Amino acid sequence: MSGCVATRGEVRLTGLPPTLIVPALATYRHAAGRQLGLGYVVALLSYVIGLGVSVVTDLPSSAVIVWSMAVVAVVVHLTARPGTR
Numbered sequence: 001m002s003g004c005v006a007t008r009g010e011v012r013l014t015g016l017p018p019t020l021i022v023p024a025l026a027t028y029r030h031a032a033g034r035q036l037g038l039g040y041v042v043a044l045l046s047y048v049i050g051l052g053v054s055v056v057t058d059l060p061s062s063a064v065i066v067w068s069m070a071v072v073a074v075v076v077h078l079t080a081r082p083g084t085r
Contacts, residue, residue, distance in 0.1 A: 018066055019043055026073035029080035038076060046072045 023039035030038055049072065050065030057064075 018069060022046075022069050022073045026076040027080075029077060042069070042072050042076050 023042040046069035050068035054061040
């Protein structure tokens with residue numbers, strides 16, 4: 001039973017909503033033609049970085065993925081040039 005509860009907690013933390021919402025928020029200031037591709041890059045890069053850091057530091061994967069997604073999203077959001085929308 002505890003495995004089921006742990007799995008549900010991880011899905012709530014790193015499941016579909018953060019994977020959909022964070023890349024969209026990160027890319028909304030970029031040009032419309034680049035938003036989809038940048039969104040995929042944000043999500044994929046976040047998971048790769050998060051899992052890599054989790055393996056090296058032995059921290060929980062779900063929390064590290066969420067933090068890496070936040071960092072990557074802020075970097076992508078700040079790289080948008082003003083007036084490109």
